[in-house]
Amino acid sequence: MSLPLVVLLPFLGAIAAPLFAQGGRTAIAIASSVPALIALAALFPHWPVLAAGGTVLHSYEWLPVLGLSFSFRLDGLALLFALLILIIGLLIILYAHYYLKAKENVAKFYSLLLCFKGSMLGIVLSGNLLLMLIFWELTSLTSFLLISFWTHKQDARRGARMALAVTGGGGLALLAGILLIGNIAGSFELDDVLAAGDQIKAHALYPVALTLVLLGAFTKSAQFPFHFWLPHAMQAPTPISAYLHSATMVKAGIFLMARLYPALAGTEQWFYMVSFTGMATLLLGAYIAMFKHDLKGLLAYSTVSHLGLITLLLGMGTQLAAVAALFHVINHATFKASLFMAAGIIDHETGTRDMRRINGLWRYMPHTATLAMVAASSMAGVPLLNGFLSKEMFFAESLQLNLPGLWAWLPPIVATLAGIFAVAYSARFIHDVFFNGKPVDLPKYPPHEPPRYMKIPVEILVFACIMVGVFPAVSVGPLLYAAASATLGGNVPDYQLAVIHGFNLPLLMSFMAFFGGLLMYSQRKRFFAFHARFREIDEKAVFEALVSKIVSLANRFTGWVENGSLQRYAMLLVLSVIAVTALPLADNGIYVGENGLSPADWPTAIAAGVLIIAALATVVWHRERFFALILLSVVGLIVALAFARFSAPDLAMTQLSVEVVTIVLLMLALYYMPSWTPMESSGTQRIRDILIALAAGTGMTLITLTMLTQPFSTISAFFLENSKPGGGGTNVVNVILVDFRGFDTLGEITVLAIAALGIYSMLKNTALTPPPGDGLGHAWTRDQYPLMLRQIARPMLPLALLVSAYIFLRGHNLPGGGFIAGLITSVALILQYIASGMIWTQDRIPFRYHNVIGLGLLFATVAGAGSLAFGYPFLTTAFGYITWPVVGKFEVASALVFDLGVYLAVIGATLLALVSIGRLSPHSAIKSQKEGV
C-alpha cells in the first residue's frame, strides 16, 4: 500500500493545499510539505531490500484486458529519482515561500507544484509502462501550467505552449513506442519488459520502437534538435525553473532511458542514436550558454548541455558509463538546483537577471556569493566538488569507446571542448556577477542579502555538493550502487568512488578544460565579437510561424470540407453511403440466389411500370411543384397497393391514410412556398447528380434482388404461434405492435409526439405571408371554401369517425388498429379544415391537440404500467371476454387501452403539425392565437 500512497499523497495535497490558503502563506507552505515528508517516511522502510538490489512491487488490477494495471514498483533507480524529487521538492517549497510576492496566488502555485510532484513520482514508481505514460503526460500538462504560472506574460504563455507542444508530441511518439514494446514483450508490466530485452532487440520492429521511445525521451530531456523549448520555459517563476530543470521534468527523459536500459540498450542503433544526440546537445548547449547575458538563460543552456552529457554517457553502452550517468544525475541536480535558486535570489534582490548590469555583488551579498561560487565551481568541475567526480568518470569513459580510426578521437575531443566551455560559462557566472566592477543601473539599489531562511535550501544543496565531492563513497555510494544495480540488471561493474584516481589521461583532460576555460573567459570579448557575426535564430519565432502555418492549413482544409453548403453535405453523405455499401458488396458479390425468380403476373407488372414511370416523372417535372406533387401521390398510392398485393393489409391501410395526410401537408406547405423551382444547377452538376442517383438506384436494385432470392429464416414463428393464445388477437401485426413489441411502439409514439411538439414550437412565433398567386400569374381562387365540398365534408365526419371506431376495435383480430384508426380520424378532421377553414373548424373543436397527445401517451403508459400492479412485467397484456347485448361476445384486452393511447397520440400529433402550418398565414393566426391552439 505504501507505494501507491507515495504517488497519491501529492495529488491529495494538491486538493487540500488551497484550503490552507486562508491560514496564510506559512500554513500553506507547511501543508504542502506534509505529503513529501510522509512519502519519505513511507519509502524509508524499503531501503534494506533495495540496497541488496531487490525490488518492491505493489500491484492492483485496473484494465487487465488492455494490459494496464495500477502497478507500482520501487527499485534502486526509482528510489534515486524519488529522493531527488521529494527532497529537492521540499527545499523548493521553503525557497518559494520567500520568493513569491504577497500578491501572488500561492494556493495555485502549491497546488500545481504538488500535482507536478505527484506526476513525477508516478513516472519513476510505475511498474507498468502504460501507467507510466499516463503520468508522463500528466507531467507535460502540469509543467505547462507551471511554466505559464504568470499568465499575464505573453512570453510565459508562449514558452509554456512550446514546451507542451514539444513534450506532448514526444509523448505521442512514446505511446506508439510503448505499444510496440508491449506487443513484442507480450506485457506492459515493467518486470516482463525488462526480462524480455533480448526478445525485443531481436525483433524486426525494434528499430521503430527504439526510435519512437527515444523521441519521447529526447523531447522531454531537451536533446538536440528538440532543445529549444527548455530556455523558453525559463519564463516560469524561478522556484519552478529550479525544480523542473534540475531534478525533475527534464530528467524524466533520462530516467526513461535508464529505466528501459536493459530492454533497449546495447545495440548499434542505440549507441549511434543516443551517443551522437548526446554529443551534439552537450557541445551546442555549452557553446550557447557562454553567450547568454541572462542569468537563467545561461543556466538553461548549461542544463541542456549537462543533459546531453548524461545522454551521451547512457549512449556509450558500457556499464561504467551508465554508473557515471546516474552519478551525474545526482550531481547535476544538486548544483543546478542551488544555482537556479541563487539566480532567483539575485533576481529578487536586484530586480534584473542581465549579467551586463549585475556586477560586483560580492560587496553586497557575500554569503549568497560564496554559495553560488561553490555551486558554479562544481558545475565547472573543480576538484573536491561533486561535479568534478562525475566529469572525471565521463572523461575516462569517453576514452574507452571503440570507434574506428580517427573517429575514436571525436568523443574525448568533444568532451574536452565541452569541458572548456563549461569552465568558461561557470567562470562568467562567478566573475561577471560577483566581481567585475560595479553594478550598472540596477532597478533595486543597493542590493542586500535575502531573508535568512531563503538561503537555507541553497546551503543544504551546496553542503551536499561538498560532501559528495569529498566523501563520495560514504555519502552517495550505497544509493548509487542500488540505482546502478537496477539499471544494469544486477551486473554492476567494479568501480571506485574516490576523489583522485591518480595522474592519468582524464585528469589531464580536466586540467586542459580548466585552464582552457579560464583562458577562453579572459579572451571573452573576442569570442563575443566572433559570435555576434552570426545571426541568432529565434526558435520561438520559428515555432510560432510553424504553428500559425499549421493552423492556417487546418483552416483551409476545414473550409474545403465544410464549406457551409448543405447541398454539398447531402452529396457527400450519399457518396459515402454508396462507398461504404459498395465494399462489402464487392466482397460478397451480387447474384440471383438459390430460390430463383418467380413469374410476374400482368396486373402487378403494369402497376410496377406505372410506379416507376411516376417516380421518374416526379423527377423530370420536379420544377413544377404542384404537378410533381400529384405524380408523387400516384407513387404513394401504388406503394399502398403493393403492400395489399403482397399480403400486408395493415400496411396498405396505413400507407393509404398516411399518403392522404402527407399530400395535404405538402400542399399546405406549397401554399406558402414558390410553386416552381428555378433552374440553378449547371449541366455538369446535374449529370454528376444523375450518375450518383443511378449508382444508388442500381445498388439498391442489385441488393434487393440478391436478398429476395436468398433462402431465409425468421423468428416470426414464435409470434404466429403465440399471437392468439398469448396476446389474445389473431392479427399478428397488431399483436406485435401492442403486445410483443409494445415497448418499441411506446417509444415510437413518443417520437411522434416530440416531432409534433417540435413543429409547434418551431412555428409558434413565425408568420409567413403566402404569395398572391401560384407564381405563374394565376391568382388564388376566390371561392375559398367551395360550397359543395363543405356540404359533403360535414356529414362525412360522423361517418368517418364511425369507420375509424370500427377499424380500431377490430384491429386486434383483423387488419386495423390504433395507428390506422388514428390516421383515418385525422383525415376526417383535416377535411373539415380544408372544407370550412381554420377558424370555423377551430371554433368547433373544444380541446387542444397538445392535450390529446398527452392523453394518448398517458393511456399507453398506464396500460403498460397496469400489469405491474398485478406483478407482471411492464406492458404485459391481460384479456378476457365479455358479452354485450346486441353486439354479442366481445373480447377486451388491456392491449386495447394501449392501442387507444396510440390512436390518440397519432391524432394529436398529426393535427397539431398540420394546424401549426395552417395557422402560419397572418389572417388565420390572429383568430387561432385567441383560441390558444
Add this chain to the structure above:
Amino acid sequence: MELLFALVIGALTASGVYLLLRARTFPVVMGLTLLSYGVNLFLFATGRLATGQQPVIGTAANYTDPLPQALVLTAIVIGFAMTAFLVVLALRNLADNENDHVDGQQENTSPASKQEQEVTSK
C-alpha cells in the same frame, strides 16, 4: 416478380437521391418521401414476397412473416412525422431567410457573407 420489385425499389431510390441533391427545400422533401417509400418497401421485402398469406390467424393456410410488417408500419408513421418536421424546417427557413434554398442563401454567395448575415440577424 423479384426482379420487378427490385427495379421498383431501384427507381424509387434513384429518383429520391436525385431530388435529395437539389438546391431547393421542396424537391428535397419530395426526394426524401420517394426515398422513404423505397426504404419501406425494401424493409418489407426482407420478409419475402408472398401472395394471399396475410398474417391474420385463421384467414390463410400459410402466413407471411409479420415482423417486417410491424416494423414498416411504425416506420411509415414515423416517416410521416419526419417529413412533417422537415417541411416545417423548410417553412421556417423560408420565413427567416426569405428564400427556400437548402443552404439558407441564394446561389453564388460565399459562406463568408452568409456568416455575416447570421451575425447581423442576431
